Amino acid sequence: MKIKIDKGKCIGCGTCVALAPDYFQIGADNKAELIKEEVADNEEAVKNAVANCPMKAISLEGEQDEA
Ligand code: SF4
Known part of the structure; x- marks a missing residue:
């Protein structure tokens, strides 16, 4: 999966x-x-960043469900 940042939303x-x-x-x-x-390992850290971005500026592409 890949990370995307929307710089228009990011407040730094x-x-x-x-x-x-x-x-x-x-x-x-x-x-x-x-x-x-490209997210290879340490995935939880990236998901934490996505969840905690106050502007919801980070998204993940191609996320797979591991159900
Ligand atoms: S958490 Fe969100 S708003 Fe803050 S620096 Fe990262 S991308 Fe920008």
């Missing part, structure tokens, strides 16, 4: 960086940017 709060520092960093524009977009 840093929550995603704190929760999943392997995937997110704050860029020169003071908005979140991806270090890598």
Whole structure:
């Protein structure tokens, strides 16, 4: 699955960086940017970042249900 950031919504709060520092960093524009977009492991950290982004600016593509 892949991560997408909607920079139009991002306010640069840093929550995603704190929760999943392997995937997110704050860029020169003071908005979140991806270090890598493909989620291989540490998935829970990414899902935490998605769930806790105050602007709902992060989404996941191609998420698979493991039911
Ligand atoms: S948690 Fe959301 S609003 Fe905050 S920096 Fe990350 S993407 Fe931007």
